[in-house]
Amino acid sequence: MTLLERADDLRLLTGALERVRAGRGDRIVIAGPLGSGKSALLAALADRAEDCHVLTATCSLLERDFAFGVARQLFDPVLAGGCADLLTGPAGLARPVFEEDTADDSAFAVQDAANSGLIALTRAMSARRPVLLLIDDLQWVDEPSRRWLVALSATPGDHPVLLVVATRDVESGFLECTAIRPEPLSRGAIAKLVEQRTGRRPDDEFVAACHAVTDGNPMFLRAVLQHITSPSADQVPHVLELRPARLRERLVRDFAAQPRHAQDFARAVAVLGDDELAGRLAGLTEAQAAQAQRILDQAGLVLSRPVIRDAIEESMPVAEREDWQHRAVKVLHDNGRPAEQVAARLLAAGSAHGRWAVETLGEAAATALRRGAPEVAARYLRRALRDVPAESEQRARLLVDLATAERFFDPAASVRHITAAVPLFRTVEQRAAALVRIAPTALGSAPRPVRDLIDDVAASLGHDQELAHRLEARQRYVWHSDPALLADSAERLQQIGGTTPGERELQIVLLEAAMLTARLPAHRVADIGLAVLKQEPPHPRQVHTALPLLIKVLATADAAAETVPWLDQAFAQAGGSVEQALILAQQSFVHMHLGRPGEARAAAERAVDLAVLDWRGDTTTAAVGLMAVAIDLREPDLIARVVASRPDRDEPPGVEAVYRMLHAAGAATAGDYRQALDHLLDCGRVFDAIGWRNPVLLPWCVLTARLHAQLGDLAAAQDFAAQAWERAVEWGAPLGVGRALCMLGRYTPGAQGLGMVREAVEVLHANPFERAKALLQLGARERADGSGSGQQHLRLAYQLAVESGAQRLASRIARELDGNSPGTVVVLTRAEYKVARLVVRGLTNAEIAEELDVTSRAIEKHLTNSFRKLGIRRRTELPGALARACPPTA
Structure with a gap:
């Protein structure tokens, strides 16, 4: 609507865009009164700049007092989207601008340095692609951002940066730019x-x-x-x-002509909105407020129209507007409005309000957390921090509450705020209680000062055993890449009873150490782990505790089955996408170790789609789990997605080696076996050096054996398969034993090798995916030897592959079945087969549901899956199709 008769304006903007594409910068102001179409021109320019970095910001009157608010609007999405590496060199001077706790005073104190850093950051971005900075409502820009924009506009135009701002006529003079003034419509x-x-x-x-x-x-x-x-x-x-x-001018003039009590009522409505307390804010009785409303309506100043409210608010000087905001907050508080409603007003109020305001913001934050809005809670708490003394315990408590909220969306910031709070507490018990708010898993990449702080507090702690155990859990997790400190984990585990939450938390960390080092057998680790899990109720908050480590341990110890309903219940309660994604990553890992690759792949893809790997902190456990799934599945797309989401930060040696395994898997799927082998041998050296020997979580020996065979070195393949077998027997989990035994049998000739594969089939009886792979080897070798059982084993392998959702493996097996395609051999699950047989008998869905004691929805799902597998669309086709299907095994 607003682009009619804007061809000349668009031509000017497009010309500037072409110049910036050619490497020359420009600055343009779009100036005009309210509603003249400035925002539409900015949007049209953004639509034409798909090949550029387009950074947008809208200045706000209510955010004018937030230092560098406009600069943060422009750059926060870029830095959060994986470009934080830009904040290096000269651009690093801008880092304080993006610190969450940067107060207004300190922001002004580093103004010149910040300006230089922001200009350098802009230029660094433009070195990659031309940059468009599009800023609307510049008349409400915060002062630090205004100074930066003035400095930016004064720089030479030898970088491909186009700055376009929209503003009111009266405010456009501080930038030296080309001016566009949209004309009124004809x-x-x-x-x-x-x-x-x-x-x-x-x-x-x-x-x-x-x-x-x-x-x-x-x-x-x-x-x-x-x-x-x-x-x-x-x-x-x-x-x-x-x-x-001429609405803006007329409104201001007409407004000034109204009686004082009507003006006050209009100002109250402009500040407070359509709230019954507006009259009280204006100091009016109900009768006076009603009269003021009538006077304003008669004057055409209908306060329900936003444009009129904006004009009235604009007519108020800044000091007067702040005073009205302050009074509005107090009126809402004194009249018992919900804490979140008052807190939302406090966010807009620039001045301090005293103790009651801090308490209200804290109460609002607690309410927001209960309703699953941690980011809202964090905004309230950051606002509260502005009104408390810098070195007070009250500030420390607020920082701990802020960190608790941030665990849900920014774990790295959570760690920073906890460590900032600890020195402000008076007693060592208070400091310890604050530190244990940090999940052990958030400390794998924590800076050394954070680790030293935990050590210092732990050393000073008295007789509080609960806090002592929880601090020890954090200390030991940090040691997971130190073989000397890992060595006594199994022994220490025997000393912990698991009767308190702190003991169980320490048990989990010690169990992971015992799992990584394989210093305790899998069955012993599983027994202790399951006992711990039974005492921990499922809840989505578990993703911010040590419990994800326990899920990984149990799956690696072949005890994953009991974690499935536990994780399902936790996921059902999860409200935020981060929680959902982290639980999905755990579910993917569990499904893979239960032999359900189809479900594992689906959960992994959903986790990545939900952006779980934004890598701001406590996601390493999820990352390791997803990498293990990607390696097992050998899915190129999934491997590429997990690799692409890797954080740009230093990781402990063990985690770095797991990444190297993932790169090896990617190289192997691409056919570069030599590079993949080099990666894996490097991984093995690292794992052995730090004492990580678990063959299930870290199957590098099995993978190395396969790569040696693919490169024609069968002797080396057999050696690594034997090494994998030795480690698997040491750990004792059937998955590891069966997988290694199958690989060793594959590269051992004659009857001895065939016997190993047969034994692997039996060991892997509970894992349909791994058993299908073993049956494929067994069937192929038996058929090559002329045995009649080979075809039977291949058909069973195909059935298991289909049932587990391993489509790639099913296709391989189908090719072994005398060249048949996957569609020739159709296998239904036991539940699908049973439902299909009842349909053939003539029962309705409701009757089948009653007979099997399940829901009608479950019956519909089984039938849908059956129809898809059998290639039919109607119930009448089912008898003939079912006769061709392969019955499921008992």
């Missing part, structure tokens, strides 16, 4: 817009009336047309009564 343009809005060609008198009352302002015209149904001449009086002509 009568012809108004006629076109009226016809678009109403679907009818307007009468000339109607168009003239619209032009008279709007003066060609697109926004005011839109306001008029919202009240019009017919663009005919008889509507002219109605249009004239709406009185939006």
Whole structure:
């Protein structure tokens, strides 16, 4: 609507865009009154700049006091989206701008350095792609951002940076730029817009009336047309009564002419909105407020129209507006409004309000957390921090509460705020209680000062055994890459009873150490782990505790089955995408170790889709799990997605080696076996050096054996398969034993090798995916030897592969089945087969559901899956199709 008659303006903007694509910078101001179409021009320019970095910001009157608020609007999405590496060199001077706790005073103190850093950051971005900085409502820019923009506009235009700002005429003078001033719409343009809005060609008198009352302002015209149904001449009086002509100037002038109590009421409504307390804020009785409302309505100042409220608020000087905001907050608080409603107002109020405001913000934050809105809670707590003394315990408590909220969306910031709070507490017990708010898993990449702080507090702690155990859990997790400190984990585990939450937390960390080092057998680790899990109720908050480590341990110890309902219940309660994604990553790992690759792949893809790997902190456990799934599945797309989401930060040696395994898997799927082998041998050296020997979580020996065979070195393949077998027997989990035994049998000739594969099939009886792979080897070798059982084993392997969702493996097995395609051998699950047989008997879905004691929805799901596998669409086709299907095994 607002781009009609804007061809010249768009031509100027497009020309500037072409120049910036050619490497030359420019600065443009789009200046004009409220509603003249400035924002539409910015949006049109953004649409034409798909090949550029387009950074946008909208200045706000309520955010004018937040230092560098506009700069943060522009750059925060870029830095959060994986470009934090730009904050190096000269651009690093801008880092304080993006610190969460940067107060206004300190922001002003580093103004010159920050300006230089922001300019350097902009140029660093432009070295990759041309940069467009699009800023709307510049008249409300915060002062530090304004100074930066002035400095930026004064720099030479030898970098591909285009700065385009939209502002009111009276505020455009501080930038030296090319100016665009959108002209008012002509009568012809108004006629076109009226016809678009109403679907009818307007009468000339109607168009003239619209032009008279709007003066060609697109926004005011839109306001008029919202009240019009017919663009005919008889509507002219109605249009004239709406009185939006030269609205901004007229509103201010008319407003100034009203009685004082009406003005106060209008200001109260502009600040507070349609709230019954507006009259009380204005200091009026109910009768006086009603009278003021009538006076304003009669004057055409209808306060329900946002544009009128904006004009009234604009007419107020800054100091007066802040005073009204302050009073509004107090009125809401004193009249018992919910804490979150008061807190939302406090966010907009610049001045301090005292103890009651801090308490209200804290209460609002607690409410927001309970309803699953941690980011809202964090905003309230950051606002509260502005009103408390810098070195007080009250600040420490707020920082701990803020860190608790941030665990849900920014674990790295959570660690920073906890460590900032600890020195402010007076007693060592308070400091310890604050430190244990940090999940052990968040400390794998924590800076050394954080680790030293935990050690110092632990050394000073008295007789509080609960806190001592929880601190020890954090200390030991940090040691997981130190073989000397890992060595006594199994022994220490025997000394812990697991009767308190602190003991169980320490048990989990010690169990992971015992699992990584394989110093305790899998069955012993599983027994202790399951006992711990039974005492921990499922909840989505478990993703911010040590419990993800326990899920990984149990799956690696072949005890994953009991974790499935536990994780299902936790996921059902999860509200935030981060929690959901982290639980999905755990579910993917569990499904893979239960032999359900189809479900594992689906959960892993959902986890990545939910952006779990934003890598701001406590996601290493999830990452290791997803990498293990990607390696087992050998899915190129999944491997690439997990690799691409890797954080740009230093990781402990063990985690770095797991990443190297993932790169090896990617190289192997691409056919680069030599590079993949080099990666794996490097991994093995690291794992052995730090004492990580678990063959299930870290199957590098099995993978290395396969790669040696693919490169033609069968002797080396057999050696590594034997090494994998030795480690698997040491750990004792059937999955590891069966997998290694199958690989060793594959590269051992004759009857001895065949016997190993047969034994692997038996060991892997509980894992359909791994058993299908072993059966494939067994069937292929038996058939090559002329044995009649080979075909039977291949058919069973195909059935298990299909049932587990391993489509790639099923296709391989189908090719072994005398060249048959996957569609020739159709296998239904036991539940699908049973439901299909009952349908053939003539039972309805409801009758089948009653007989099997399940829901009708479950019956529909089984039938849908069966129809898809059998290639049919109707129930009448089922008898013939079922006769061709392979019955499931008992």
